Amino acid sequence: MSLLKICDVSLNYHSIKGETQALNKVNFEVNEGEFISILGPSGCGKSTLLNIMSGLLEPSNGYVLYKGEDIRNNLDKIGYMFQKDHLFEWNTVWENVILGLKIKKQLNNESKERVTELLDTYGLLRFKEHYPSELSGGMRQRVALIRTLALKPEILFLDEPFSALDYQSRLLVCDDVYNIIKTEKKTAIMVTHDIAEAISISQKVIVLTERPSNVKVEIPIDFKNDDLTPFQKRKNPLFSGYFNRLWKELEKSNE
Amino acid sequence: MSKKHEIQFLKKQKTINETSIITKEHEVYLKKVKSTKRRIVITRILILVIFIALWQIAANLKWIDPFLTSSPTRVVKSFVSLYEDGSLFKHIGITCYETILGFSLGTILGALIAVILWSCPLVSKILDPYIVVLNALPKVALAPIIIFWIGNGMPAIIVIALLISVVTTVISVLTGFNEIDKEKIMLMNTFRASKMQILRYLIFPYSIPIFISALKINVGLSWVGVIMGEFLVAKDGLGFLIVYGGQVAQLDMVMMSIVILSIIAFIMYEIVAFTEKKLVNDKN
Numbered sequence: 001m002s003l004l005k006i007c008d009v010s011l012n013y014h015s016i017k018g019e020t021q022a023l024n025k026v027n028f029e030v031n032e033g034e035f036i037s038i039l040g041p042s043g044c045g046k047s048t049l050l051n052i053m054s055g056l057l058e059p060s061n062g063y064v065l066y067k068g069e070d071i072r073n074n075l076d077k078i079g080y081m082f083q084k085d086h087l088f089e090w091n092t093v094w095e096n097v098i099l100g101l102k103i104k105k106q107l108n109n110e111s112k113e114r115v116t117e118l119l120d121t122y123g124l125l126r127f128k129e130h131y132p133s134e135l136s137g138g139m140r141q142r143v144a145l146i147r148t149l150a151l152k153p154e155i156l157f158l159d160e161p162f163s164a165l166d167y168q169s170r171l172l173v174c175d176d177v178y179n180i181i182k183t184e185k186k187t188a189i190m191v192t193h194d195i196a197e198a199i200s201i202s203q204k205v206i207v208l209t210e211r212p213s214n215v216k217v218e219i220p221i222d223f224k225n226d227d228l229t230p231f232q233k234r235k236n237p238l239f240s241g242y243f244n245r246l247w248k249e250l251e252k253s254n255e
Numbered sequence: 256m257s258k259k260h261e262i263q264f265l266k267k268q269k270t271i272n273e274t275s276i277i278t279k280e281h282e283v284y285l286k287k288v289k290s291t292k293r294r295i296v297i298t299r300i301l302i303l304v305i306f307i308a309l310w311q312i313a314a315n316l317k318w319i320d321p322f323l324t325s326s327p328t329r330v331v332k333s334f335v336s337l338y339e340d341g342s343l344f345k346h347i348g349i350t351c352y353e354t355i356l357g358f359s360l361g362t363i364l365g366a367l368i369a370v371i372l373w374s375c376p377l378v379s380k381i382l383d384p385y386i387v388v389l390n391a392l393p394k395v396a397l398a399p400i401i402i403f404w405i406g407n408g409m410p411a412i413i414v415i416a417l418l419i420s421v422v423t424t425v426i427s428v429l430t431g432f433n434e435i436d437k438e439k440i441m442l443m444n445t446f447r448a449s450k451m452q453i454l455r456y457l458i459f460p461y462s463i464p465i466f467i468s469a470l471k472i473n474v475g476l477s478w479v480g481v482i483m484g485e486f487l488v489a490k491d492g493l494g495f496l497i498v499y500g501g502q503v504a505q506l507d508m509v510m511m512s513i514v515i516l517s518i519i520a521f522i523m524y525e526i527v528a529f530t531e532k533k534l535v536n537d538k539n
Contacts, residue, residue: 047470056444080445082438099456100446151446 002029003187004071004155009052009062011045022048024097024212025062030155035181035188037198042210046191047159049213053189054078054157066155076104079153079186083160085144087132093119094128097147104151104180111150118146122180138169142176149184156181158190161196175229193200195250199242200230207249217249267374325510333507334515350481350492351519353409357416358477362470364417365424372425373432373458374450390426395483399430402487412484419480420473427472431465432458467531474523478516 011023013142022045030036040046051057053064055071055078064071071078097115101107119125122142132140141161148156161177164171178201181188192198199203199221207216223236233239277285307327313319314326321329372379373528398415405411435458443453485494493512500508 054445056441075447078445080442082442084436084438086439086442088457088460090463103443103446103448103452103456229388 003032003034003067004053004189005068005255006030006067007062007065008170009049009059009064011048011052012060021212023052024214026208026214028085028206028215028218030187030189032187032202033185035178035202036190037202037205038189038191038208039193039195039198039205039250040213041210042193044208044211044213046193046213048207049208050157050159050189050191054080056080061223076151079148079151079156080227081144081148081156081161082156083164085132085140085164087140087143087147089132092129092131093135093143095244096132096143097150097234100147100151100155105226106151114152115146115242116147121183122146122176132250136169138176141165141173142180145177145180148225149180149186154187156186156188158188160192161190163192163194170197171231171234178230195243195246196234196239197230199246200233205246207246217243219245219249299379323506325507329507329512330514333505333511337508337511346492347494347515347519349409350485350494350516351523353412353416353481353484354474354477354523356413357422357480358470358473360413361417361420361477362424362466362473364467365421366428366466367438368421368425369428369432370454372429374454379429386422386425390422394480396398396420398483407488408490409488412481412488415484416477416480420476423472423476424469427463427469428465431462464531464535466533467527471527471531474527475520478520478532482516 006026006028007099009023010021013020026049038046038049048057052059053071055064055075066074066077087093088099091099097119098107098112101111101115116125119128124139124142124146127139128134132143135143146165148181158177162174165173174197190198190201203221205219205221207219208214209216219242221242223233228236310324311327314321314324314329334343337346371383395415397418398411401414401418402411405414439457440453443457448456481492482494482497485492486498489495489498493516496512497509500506500512
């Protein structure tokens, strides 16, 4: 059975000037442990879709099921990561990563230990007492990911998580985040407009059409070797084939 | 690869630390910074000394009429005589008390109203034109009414001082609240934070610099309110001394009160600025 099922999700935006249809009957499924990218032209409602899938926004029509149950009854199972890291500048790295736990009143010795372990595994433990302004962009993004992971989510939603970084750190952080999500065995859904990023990180790419968007095509990505990092995948001979195919799909959806 | 990245970052930090081993060039630079700083302080003091000396000389040589302009020695004499009759510190104390109470109550009340308006956006929208009118209205115009309502005494003065600062506080704090990145609030929503938790963990810490800058403005505004109130109530305080001195043609007393007022206002501002430095800059 699929972990997440998106059924006939539609969304209309209302403003004084009128009604805009952003999403039109989107359907797809996500299996446990998968890394899925949602790719689409800018302004096609990718982030809106992500907000609906994570239960932050209510769709006009349709529903999102988590293990066959409404997602809104399972909000504890999701973690969300934004384009910007949104670390609180007035808090230390430690205070930042335990923020979610503190709010959910889950801060205890066991959860503290788990967070410490996460920090240690991903090379941030010695920066525990530092302030975010003292960290590099990539480290900040990792802190943000650990803040999300601290709550033990089953599914991670990533909203263009690398686009605020410069090109070099983007590649590095992409590898980092991919490894972290893979080792922690999480299901992840990422929204992006970067074709190369989508191919290199995910097992399936879902291409959306122009507004009102629905699913145009689902393309499984398989490099025949699960141990490749996103960076290595970019250099794999299969990469350019996928790239050309997705490029064409996006081009068609722009017509 | 991330390890490499980190090492690079650490190296960068190390080079910053290494520059703290002072080179000749850096030493010259530091000296220059220091001497510029010293020159500024000396010039500041000099301006004050020359001004006072000129004032005194002009009064002594009858370039100006000391009856109208007073003179430093007359100011000191007036100071000493008030000090000897024991009322000087009473007046200073009362004025300070009213001012401190005025601006702190104004800031707290203003911040509270801002929190309420922030949590009810609809109310905030409805009240918007009224707040604009209240902000534009010169609050001292309300002073006679307030004295009638509350009575001719210290509470009326404090209320006038409070009224002057409360509306600007509401506006500046509310603007600060609304400037917070919407995604940060969404982040809190992904944690299912309640409105109180959003206030406590996000809005308040974020707004400390805004509170302090409101406080800074309110100190100045409160002085206006208190002195104005003392003019009208006319019982005690530096404002009373100024009005009384004017009425009995004792301009020495007026000048002295103004001098004391400027010194205290300066000190109070510095205290707030110091707190700001402690609270805001230490964190960054």
